Amino acid sequence: MTHGARIELAAMDVLMVRLFDDIDESNMSWIVAADRALRDAFGDLLIDLVPSYTTLMLHYDCLRLTHGEAKARIEAVLSRLEPAAAGLGRRHEIPVWYDLSVGPELERVAERTGLSVEEVVQRHCGRDYYVFALGFAPGYSFMGMVEETLAVPRLKTPRRRVAAGSVGIADRQTAIYPLLSPGGWNILGRTAVPLFEHARSGEPLLLPGDRVRFMAISRSEFERQGGNTIPLEAAL
């Protein structure tokens, strides 16, 4: 198992399983393995299990399982934990229309990094990203790591409305907004992939441990896929 794993009390009926202290791509094979093993070990005594970058938060049924029993089950899982084989998650190619009209921060990122807009797009598409965690909204996936040269902090003042499908970066992370929401990430483009509809059905497209590669597409291709071309800054 991972050395230094800790089980912490988070609430009356919630334990935090802390596997790591820092964000790292290599955490994911352990987090995914722990997620599966904990689900198996708790069965219907599990109310919710929330994996994130370094932790798994476990909410158990405290009317049917004591704190001691819950801890013992977690310890048993951790003692025989092996990292999930790389590639157990799925790999997705997500088409994105990168354009100033739907990606107003393309220029900000270019200015801050000294790259051209084309180079920003190329680099954002240039590597696979791991899905670290879901949160913020149904199907919203935090992915990384974005190339160091592209790392630009989030906007000082978040936008009140970011269109569904918007693809953004913040520091070394990237994400897609599944539905219209407020947000402070640097928006580079938009995808037509219906992330919210997947999440709403209980089967999100992207899960922790999956890998994502963004593919730059043209406006006509984006429209053909049913993408919404209304500029981000227009009243949505």
Place this chain on the structure above:
Amino acid sequence: MSHMTHSLLRVVQAGPLALVVDGGRFGVRHLGVTQGGAADWVSFHWANWLLGNALDAAALEIVLGGGLTLEVEQDATLALAGADLDARLDDRPLAPGTTFAVMAGQRLSFHQPRDGLRAYLAVPGGLATPVVLGSRSATPREQLGGPRGDGSALGDGDRLEWNPCQVRGRRLPFGSAQGVTLRGNQLALVPGAQIGHFSGTSLYRAFNATWRIDTRADRMGVRLLGPELRCRLGSMVSEGIPMGAVQVPPDGQPIVLLNDRQTIGGYPRLGALTPLAAARLAQCLPGKEVGLMAISRERALASYRSCLEAFR
């Protein structure tokens, strides 16, 4: 919706906020989906208990009142619990913690909070709105649940329906705990693992100061105003957030996270309110003064169990 449902209540005026709620959405937190559900789960359970419903049957959570007016389209028996929002059936005042008969053409209205913030209106068998990801609870930010399944709150002209069923109306037992979440201003908290990172002075203040409920308070979270708390951990790697978590952002003013909280976040926490304390907080109007009180996990569980005993 099935042909068997009755159109029973028509929304004449929606008021500031009324949501379809049930026990909440569980088993989906890992998808980034929030819990939702009745913020004062104790009063919500009482409303259903009064009609002999399953305790988690879908009901209406009415916030503030503010003129919400429902027109009765068919005779029925309903139940009300939780806050006293000056509810009236036509001109007759309705007390929380009771069942009452309504007749077609009558109007049920809610005016202003006289005690507490959220009232629960239960219907026979529960509201028959669409089930989305295992729950009928409306979470507007996520566009899930509610009358049309798209997360919307109650709107003018909406109709609330349920399946006809036999009602076994009950009276509250003597000394019952209906209204327990409207009383008391001490919020019990189970300390979490990060509590050791707060300074001694901050911990003293946290549990001895008087905290005032801020106007920035909703179903996602409630800000508490008082002395500044300091934690050695600045912001952390985002991790799951339990119900009732008391997090302390860099400005030192705690935020208690409730039913519609984000699923993950990165501020250090003092711990998490007990289920009963979270329900109590959900009944607090801005400006109300409360205290935080640390209790052991064992005591919290014992009090939770005895709270549930009341519904047997």
